[in-house]
Amino acid sequence: MSADRNWATDEAQSSKLVRKAKESPFVPIGMAGFLAVVAYGLYKLKSRGDTKMSVHLIHMRVRAQGFVVGAMTLGVMYSMYKEYLAPKDPDEK
Template sequence: MVIGLAGLASAVGYGLYSYKNRGSMSTSVFLMQFRVISQGLVVGALTAGMGYSLYNNYINKPKPVDVEH
């Protein structure tokens, strides 16, 4: 969650900086490109999280704890 919020803050900061220095590009084209880049980052983050979860569940299984009473 913290990594996601930090990524969001950095993406918004980069977007604002890029928008200010976009040159002659129209606002609609800039926002369309920024939306595509943002969606790509979200899909990549979801894929990485799912891969990590699958790795922990199927490959790196936790060993059962033997509790003696």
């Protein structure tokens, strides 16, 4: 019986994730961008030249954080546009 409840909970969590992603689409974009920047940085780790490992990792971290902050900023601007500037339907509550 508990396996059935866990499955129902997992289904509810995945549907909740999909719903949240539709409400704020820039969150998954920021997460994907973060992973892409980190993957690219790790791929380029061997060909970093004379750069120290610590400097390379710090630059990779700053780029990844910059991507996430940029995505969050765009998400906030998008939600503010939807809330305050977008034309609203008179039928909608």
